[in-house]
Amino acid sequence: MDKAQEIAKQEEKSVEKTREMYEATPAVDIYENEDEILLHADMPGVVKEDISVDIDNGTLSISGVRKLETEGAATYEEFSDVEYVRSFSVPQTIDVDRVEAELKEGVLRLHLPKSEAAKPRQIEIKTT
Amino acid sequence: MFTKISDIDRLFGTMNLLQRKLDNLYGDYERPSGYRWELESAAPRTNLYEHGDNFEIRAEVPGLEKDDLNVKIQGNYLEISGERKSDAPEGYKTHKTERGIGFFSRSFTLPADVDSTKVEATLKNGVLYLTLPKHEAAKPKKISIS
Numbered sequence: 001m002d003k004a005q006e007i008a009k010q011e012e013k014s015v016e017k018t019r020e021m022y023e024a025t026p027a028v029d030i031y032e033n034e035d036e037i038l039l040h041a042d043m044p045g046v047v048k049e050d051i052s053v054d055i056d057n058g059t060l061s062i063s064g065v066r067k068l069e070t071e072g073a074a075t076y077e078e079f080s081d082v083e084y085v086r087s088f089s090v091p092q093t094i095d096v097d098r099v100e101a102e103l104k105e106g107v108l109r110l111h112l113p114k115s116e117a118a119k120p121r122q123i124e125i126k127t128t
Numbered sequence: 129m130f131t132k133i134s135d136i137d138r139l140f141g142t143m144n145l146l147q148r149k150l151d152n153l154y155g156d157y158e159r160p161s162g163y164r165w166e167l168e169s170a171a172p173r174t175n176l177y178e179h180g181d182n183f184e185i186r187a188e189v190p191g192l193e194k195d196d197l198n199v200k201i202q203g204n205y206l207e208i209s210g211e212r213k214s215d216a217p218e219g220y221k222t223h224k225t226e227r228g229i230g231f232f233s234r235s236f237t238l239p240a241d242v243d244s245t246k247v248e249a250t251l252k253n254g255v256l257y258l259t260l261p262k263h264e265a266a267k268p269k270k271i272s273i274s
Contacts, residue, residue, distance in 0.1 A: 027226035027227045027228075028224060028226055028227070029215075029216065029222070029224060029225050029226060029227050030222070030223040030224040031216060031217060031220035031221065031222055031223065032220060032221045032223055033217075033219055033220045033221065038217065038220065040215065040227065042190040042191065042227050042254075043190065043254070044188040044189065044190040044253065044254035044255050045188065045253050045254060045255045046253065047253060068175075068186070070177065071179065074175050074176065074177050075176045075177060075178050075239075076174075076175065076176040077175045077176075078173040078174055078175060079173040079174075079175060079186075079188050080175075105190060105191050105192065105193065105251075105253070105254045106188075106189075106190035106191065106253050106254015106255065107190050107191045107215075107254065
């Protein structure tokens with residue numbers, strides 16, 4: 001009986017949270033050639049200022065927050081405010097200083113150039 | 129051993145909180161694009177809002193340009209269709225493709241007729257915004273009581 005009362009009382013102390021942000025995984029396409037790795041992520045409705053791209057110790061994390069400006073309740077809602085989050089492990093051979101990102105039509109495009117040292121090189125065999 | 133009504137209320141409040149948390153938990157399985165393979169390439173996710181004299185429709189259409197989309201209106205029937213083209217670069221090896229490509233089409237029957245001459249459509253950040261003013265006959269009218 002006492003436990004039940006304790007649980008009930010707990011509710012009172014907790015501050016009521018405003019609607020929580022959903023976390024979603026953005027769909028991505030990954031392509032690779034000799035010079036770079038490309039990553040295209042779908043993030044509709046997200047603006048440049050709300051995106052963050054981090055590379056740390058071989059892990060690439062992208063996150064973008066979308067806030068829809070809505071007045072009042074929706075009649076029918078299939079998408080709402082969401083935070084797109086996803087991480088990937090990238091090979092150590094990526095040149096972090098030359099990474100480029102572009103946001104267009106709600107698609108985030110990342111260019112991850114490979115460092116010179118990692119590019120495949122043909123070794124010439126000398127005959128003596 | 130009397131139980132106060134307010135205590136019972138609080139107990140139900142806690143149970144509601146638990147219910148909501150569970151709803152959110154399963155809700156996540158329906159919402160994120162990673163889990164909705166069929167719907168991803170079949171139809172864009174859409175929201176419908178109603179503000180007095182207008183309907184507003186928003187659809188998630190990332191990666192689409194103006195020319196790739198078609199919007200058709202007739203009375204209270206709305207159809208959004210288009211083609212998502214692949215932006216895969218030439219000569220690259222593909223590791224992963226999750227973003228669906230191809231034609232899609234989605235139609236709606238709106239709760240009221242729309243004035244098709246005054247419809248506005250904008251494409252911003254991969255979201256299509258449609259403002260559909262209601263037909264004169266369908267607008268809410270104030271009735272004065274004599």
